[in-house]
Amino acid sequence: MENKPLVSILIPAFNVEKWLAETLESALQQTWQNIEIIVVDDGSKDNTLAVAKSFASSKVKVISQENSGQSASENRAFQEAQGEFIEYLDADDLLAPDKIERQIQLLGDSNSEFVASGEWARFYKSPEEALFIPQPLWVDMSPVDWLICAWEGHYMMHGAAWLVPRKIAEQAGLWNEKLSLINDFDYFSRILLASQGVKFCPGAKTYYRSGNTSSLSGSKSRKAWESAFLALELGTNNLLLKEDSPRTRHACATVFQRFIYEVYPDVPDLQDKAAAKVQHLGGSDLTPSGGPMFKLMSGFLGWKLAKKVQQQVYKYGYAKAGLGWKLSKLKQRIIFNP
Known part of the structure; x- marks a missing residue:
C-alpha cells in the first residue's frame, strides 16, 4: 500500500x-x-x-x-x-x-x-x-x-x-x-x-x-443503571430506525428482558420501564441465565428468589452465606422447638 x-x-x-x-x-x-x-x-x-x-x-x-x-x-x-x-x-x-x-x-x-x-x-x-x-x-x-x-x-x-x-x-x-x-x-x-x-x-x-x-x-450504582437503560433505549432505537421488523423487535425486546434479569431486585422503576418495552416490542422468550447452582435453585425457588440468594453469596462469600443459613436453621429450631 x-x-x-x-x-x-x-x-x-x-x-x-x-x-x-x-x-x-x-x-x-x-x-x-x-x-x-x-x-x-x-x-x-x-x-x-x-x-x-x-x-x-x-x-x-x-x-x-x-x-x-x-x-x-x-x-x-x-x-x-x-x-x-x-x-x-x-x-x-x-x-x-x-x-x-x-x-x-x-x-x-x-x-x-x-x-x-x-x-x-x-x-x-x-x-x-x-x-x-x-x-x-x-x-x-x-x-x-x-x-x-x-x-x-x-x-x-x-x-x-x-x-x-x-x-x-x-x-x-x-x-x-x-x-x-x-x-x-x-x-x-x-x-x-x-x-x-x-x-x-x-x-x-x-x-x-x-x-x-x-x-x-463494574459500576452498579443507581446512576450507572440509569445510564445503562438509556443506552439500551438509544441503541435499540438506532436499530429500529434502520429496520423495524419482527426480527429486530424481538432482538430489542430480548435486550430489555436481559436488563430486567440483570438488575433485579434493584431499581424496580427501571425494571417496570423495561417490562413495558418488552411488551410493546412483542415479548421475548429469554430465560434467566446462570450456573448450575442458580438453575437448580430457580427450579424450586423461582428465578427471583434464586437471584437474591445468588447476590447474598456474591456479597458475603460462600462461608458467610453458609453461616447465615446455619444461623437461620438454628433460629427456626428455637422458635418451633422452645
Whole structure:
C-alpha cells in the first residue's frame, strides 16, 4: 500500500496508573507505524497523568481535563485526532502488534464503507492467559444481522477490536456524554449502522482486561443503571430506525428482558420501564441465565428468589452465606422447638 493512512489511537484514561504503561507500549509496538496516540486524562486522582506524560512524544499526545466522564474523553480525543482511521483503546486493554496492520490491509484505504472487527479474548493478570475462542460474531455480516446476532446471543465485541474509517465515525456522530455504563451500546450501534457492514479480520487480536474492580463496566450504582437503560433505549432505537421488523423487535425486546434479569431486585422503576418495552416490542422468550447452582435453585425457588440468594453469596462469600443459613436453621429450631 503506497499511501499509508494515519491511524489515530484514542485512549481515555481515569485512575489507571497500574495498566496505562502496558497499554501504551502495545500501541507503540504496532507494525503499522503511521500512528498517532492521543491520551485524555480525565481528572485522575492517582499518577495516571504522570505515566501518560512519561510517554509524550511526536507520536503520543497527552491531554489533561477536569473529570467529565469517559464519553467526554472519547469525544475530546476524537476532536484532536487527525487520522483517517480511528482505533478506540481502553487504558487497560492491549493490542497485538499486527492488529491495526491486518485490519487496514483488509479494509484497503480509508474510503472503505466497512468497519473491521477482530479476534478478542479476556485476561486477568497476563495476556498469556487469553484464550481466543471463536464466537458467532467472528464472521462478515451486515450491520443489522450483526446487531441481532449480538443482542439475541448476548455476544460482544469490545471497543479495541474495531477499526473504523474516520468518515464512518463522523457520520455516526459523537459519543453521548449523558451515558456512562455501556455507553458503547449506543455508540457502536451507530457506527455499524453508518457502515455497509462488518468485515471480520482473522488474526487481528486484542486483549480485554477483566477483573478490574475500578472499571466503568463494574459500576452498579443507581446512576450507572440509569445510564445503562438509556443506552439500551438509544441503541435499540438506532436499530429500529434502520429496520423495524419482527426480527429486530424481538432482538430489542430480548435486550430489555436481559436488563430486567440483570438488575433485579434493584431499581424496580427501571425494571417496570423495561417490562413495558418488552411488551410493546412483542415479548421475548429469554430465560434467566446462570450456573448450575442458580438453575437448580430457580427450579424450586423461582428465578427471583434464586437471584437474591445468588447476590447474598456474591456479597458475603460462600462461608458467610453458609453461616447465615446455619444461623437461620438454628433460629427456626428455637422458635418451633422452645
